[in-house]
Amino acid sequence: MPIETALSLERIAETEGLIRPYIRRTPVMRVDMQDFGGAPLKVDLKLECLQHSGSFKARGAFSHLLTRQVPATGVVAASGGNHGAAVAHAASQLGVPATIFVPSVSSPAKLEKIRAYGANLVTGGERYADALAASETHVRASGALAIHAYDQVETLLGQGTLGKEIEEDVPDITTLLVAVGGGGLIGGIAAWFRGRVKIVAVESDGAPTLYEAFKAGKPVDAPAGGIAADSLAPKRVGELMFPLAQQFVQPPVLVTDDEIRAAQKTLWEGARVVAEPGGAAAFAAMLSGKYVPARDERVCVLVCGANTAAVRFD
Numbered sequence: 001m002p003i004e005t006a007l008s009l010e011r012i013a014e015t016e017g018l019i020r021p022y023i024r025r026t027p028v029m030r031v032d033m034q035d036f037g038g039a040p041l042k043v044d045l046k047l048e049c050l051q052h053s054g055s056f057k058a059r060g061a062f063s064h065l066l067t068r069q070v071p072a073t074g075v076v077a078a079s080g081g082n083h084g085a086a087v088a089h090a091a092s093q094l095g096v097p098a099t100i101f102v103p104s105v106s107s108p109a110k111l112e113k114i115r116a117y118g119a120n121l122v123t124g125g126e127r128y129a130d131a132l133a134a135s136e137t138h139v140r141a142s143g144a145l146a147i148h149a150y151d152q153v154e155t156l157l158g159q160g161t162l163g164k165e166i167e168e169d170v171p172d173i174t175t176l177l178v179a180v181g182g183g184g185l186i187g188g189i190a191a192w193f194r195g196r197v198k199i200v201a202v203e204s205d206g207a208p209t210l211y212e213a214f215k216a217g218k219p220v221d222a223p224a225g226g227i228a229a230d231s232l233a234p235k236r237v238g239e240l241m242f243p244l245a246q247q248f249v250q251p252p253v254l255v256t257d258d259e260i261r262a263a264q265k266t267l268w269e270g271a272r273v274v275a276e277p278g279g280a281a282a283f284a285a286m287l288s289g290k291y292v293p294a295r296d297e298r299v300c301v302l303v304c305g306a307n308t309a310a311v312r313f314d
Helices: 009-022 057-067 082-094 108-116 128-142 153-169 184-193 209-216 242-248 257-271 277-288
Strands: 028-032 042-047 075-078 098-102 120-123 175-179 198-204 249-255 299-303
Touching: 009 057, 009 153, 009 184, 028 257, 042 153, 057 082, 057 153, 075 082, 075 128, 082 098, 082 108, 098 108, 098 128, 108 120, 120 128, 153 184, 153 299, 175 184, 175 277, 184 198, 184 242, 198 209, 198 277, 209 242, 209 249, 242 249, 249 257, 249 277, 257 277, 277 299
Parallel strands: 042 299, 075 098, 098 120, 175 198, 175 299, 198 249
Antiparallel strands: 028 042
16 A cells, blocks of 8 residues: 555544544644744744653554554564653553663663553663664564554554644644654654645754655665764664655754754743753754744744653752
């Protein structure tokens, strides 16, 4: 089945109906960029950082568990942290055993969350690709159900529900900025909007997966470093999302570690929004001036994750 058919508007809407009892409808905050030191410009922040498990990933996790047959051995996921936390949360809600493989670069905040949901946590190598390989070995040995972080139809359908929600929340939107790691989020969102909204990809310059894929005309291996390596640094962008990106996504904007840190700090100090590095990357493109909208653009920025220990109460 062509990916455009597998990710039809009807299938995304059907998925949204299935997962709605288990996910939050996250709020939209309207801000003015002059409050953050920029020129006057009203921008909407879609605060998916307030989703269950601390990121948008809960949507894809519930999509899998509610549409697939789960064996007695449960589910397995490889993750930089957010996907693992989401799968662990969904599994705990539905009474399913979960084993999560993570790389050593995962943040302590994300690991604590996975453990708190009761999943079996295994460190499998230094980077996401290592954890993925270890999880695939476990799947072959155990027969557990693999839930991929970004390159499965069910994942993309779940993340596509966020596009539907944004369109309902901000009906006059013209432009949406979305951070990219493996591409499951932006792929699902692109499948929903299908060109009705300008979708701007934002990546860490330490992990330019979609940027390199656009240059090569296909997914290729890219560097996997930078401050957001635990959420935006797979080895390459997903195969399933790439045709959607080619049709419906603008060439990626690259932001630096310093720009991401500044975005995190500004979101907290100026709006009291907590975002992890990957969650703040799309806002970093606006704050740094790497993306400058035209006067008639109605911009929404997706703040997609908040699993960080940067703000402490001690």
